[in-house]
Amino acid sequence: METFDEKPMVDLKRGIGDTKSARKKQKLEEEMKKEGCELELDEKVAAGCKTEPEPSENVLSNSKVEKVSPTLLLHTGARIPTVQFGTYKLKGVESFEATLSALQQGYKGIDTATCYDNEKQVGEAIAASGVRREDLFVQTKLWRSYSGIDPKTKKPRCDTWLRKSLKLLGIGKLDLWLMHWPGPGRHLNYPPVKMGMERPKQVKPENATRMAPLDWTPAMRLETYGLMAKHVPESVSALGVCNFSPRQLKELLAYCTENNLPRPAVVQNECHPYLPAREVRAICRENRIVFQAYASLGAGMLPLLQEPTVTSIATRLAVSPGQVLLRWGLQQGVALLPKSCKTERQQENLKVWHFSLSTEDLALMDKLDKSEENQNTMAGWLREHDPDFY
Numbered sequence: 001m002e003t004f005d006e007k008p009m010v011d012l013k014r015g016i017g018d019t020k021s022a023r024k025k026q027k028l029e030e031e032m033k034k035e036g037c038e039l040e041l042d043e044k045v046a047a048g049c050k051t052e053p054e055p056s057e058n059v060l061s062n063s064k065v066e067k068v069s070p071t072l073l074l075h076t077g078a079r080i081p082t083v084q085f086g087t088y089k090l091k092g093v094e095s096f097e098a099t100l101s102a103l104q105q106g107y108k109g110i111d112t113a114t115c116y117d118n119e120k121q122v123g124e125a126i127a128a129s130g131v132r133r134e135d136l137f138v139q140t141k142l143w144r145s146y147s148g149i150d151p152k153t154k155k156p157r158c159d160t161w162l163r164k165s166l167k168l169l170g171i172g173k174l175d176l177w178l179m180h181w182p183g184p185g186r187h188l189n190y191p192p193v194k195m196g197m198e199r200p201k202q203v204k205p206e207n208a209t210r211m212a213p214l215d216w217t218p219a220m221r222l223e224t225y226g227l228m229a230k231h232v233p234e235s236v237s238a239l240g241v242c243n244f245s246p247r248q249l250k251e252l253l254a255y256c257t258e259n260n261l262p263r264p265a266v267v268q269n270e271c272h273p274y275l276p277a278r279e280v281r282a283i284c285r286e287n288r289i290v291f292q293a294y295a296s297l298g299a300g301m302l303p304l305l306q307e308p309t310v311t312s313i314a315t316r317l318a319v320s321p322g323q324v325l326l327r328w329g330l331q332q333g334v335a336l337l338p339k340s341c342k343t344e345r346q347q348e349n350l351k352v353w354h355f356s357l358s359t360e361d362l363a364l365m366d367k368l369d370k371s372e373e374n375q376n377t378m379a380g381w382l383r384e385h386d387p388d389f390y
């Protein structure tokens with residue numbers, strides 16, 4: 001049985017202008033501008049701008065520092081590692097071992113989610129790694145079934161799940177809390193997704209139109225964001241959303257303005273050469289939101305790593321296809337979350353700073369775009385392709 005926090009609501013009027021002095025705000029904006037927080041890195045990355053490792057950590061001359069993830073500035077003033085470790089599909093002891101290995105390789109950020117069912121092992125790996133909390137960026141996500149207010153208890157469902165995530169991760173505060181999906185869960189399959197992707201799936205036709213939660217409405221998306229915002233800044237430093245379409249993101253930004261809510265600091269969406277997510281990235285740029293790409297390597301589902309354009313660039317530059325795909329992401333100005341359970345690949349995925357793709361290489365990779373207009377996911381669930389589905 002779920003229990004809910006009795007925590008008093010915190011003041012929602014805590015936009016950046018309310019919490020920082022005008023001077024501090026101006027300084028932050030200037031810093032973001034200077035850093036290219038619009039993340040138009042194409043030339044700047046190649047030229048080694050400040051979003052790369054610090055000058056004292058010049059990756060070109062010191063192979064050791066290739067392990068250090070450089071950071072990007074969030075509009076909250078905090079910094080986020082540009083390359084973090086993704087943990088989707090890692091389960092049980094493998095999640096512990098892979099996360100510990102990633103931290104030992106130098107990853108400074110971990111991405112998990114309630115529905116990955118590995119927050120406990122991720123937390124144990126963080127503790128075992130000896131990495132200081134202040135040196136690590138920890139982000140997790142609220143699963144879509146936990147939207148809205150529970151009609152029985154009249155309390156926000158997200159409160160329970162935030163408390164659970166913090167407890168499992170063994171930390172007092174999240175650096176980033178993301179809404180996992182803009183729409184509801186579905187009761188299509190049994191057992192539920194939290195039982196793991198390998199669970200024996202049994203499609204229940206009677207569930208085809210049922211949603212989780214059963215009382216879900218499109219207004220619940222915005223309402224849930226507002227409920228999540230009540231935990232900023234006490235238990236959560238910054239908020240983000242995942243898988244939002246351009247329309248959904250614009251609606252959310254308007255809602256934040258109307259309701260004086262902190263706007264998302266990060267948008268995490270699928271993004272790779274097949275699905276470059278240009279429209280959402282442009283909205284992020286305009287609003288100083290860091291775009292975090294998932295499935296950069298094809299998520300084990302899309303043949304990006306075997307794509308001849310990618311493999312031929314990799315051969316020419318003497319790097320791996322995975323490094324080419326990750327470098328493509330960096331040169332689009334996005335943050336990355338490569339996942340691997342193998343130490344060598346974890347290392348390889350961090351070594352993306354010592355080379356760059358030329359304008360010609362980028363143009364060739366542009367031709368790989370297979371996305372339909374407004375398509376939101378390719379490796380993800382197909383129904384979310386249609387941004388107006390919800």
Ligand SMILES: NC(=O)c1ccc[n+]([C@@H]2O[C@H](COP(=O)([O-])OP(=O)(O)OC[C@H]3O[C@@H](n4cnc5c(N)ncnc54)[C@H](OP(=O)(O)O)[C@@H]3O)[C@@H](O)[C@H]2O)c1
Binds near residue numbers: 323
């Ligand atoms: N917000 C969302 O809805 C959402 C959705 C999906 C993912 N994510 C996040 O984004 C992260 C990344 O996405 P993802 O895990 O789906 O896919 P991904 O990082 O694109 O790809 C992971 C796959 O690539 C393999 N791989 C990793 N490094 C490689 C390399 N250097 N060479 C060849 N193969 C390599 C991995 O296999 P091995 O493990 O065997 O090496 C695994 O099969 C996730 O882990 C998760 O944290 C978020």
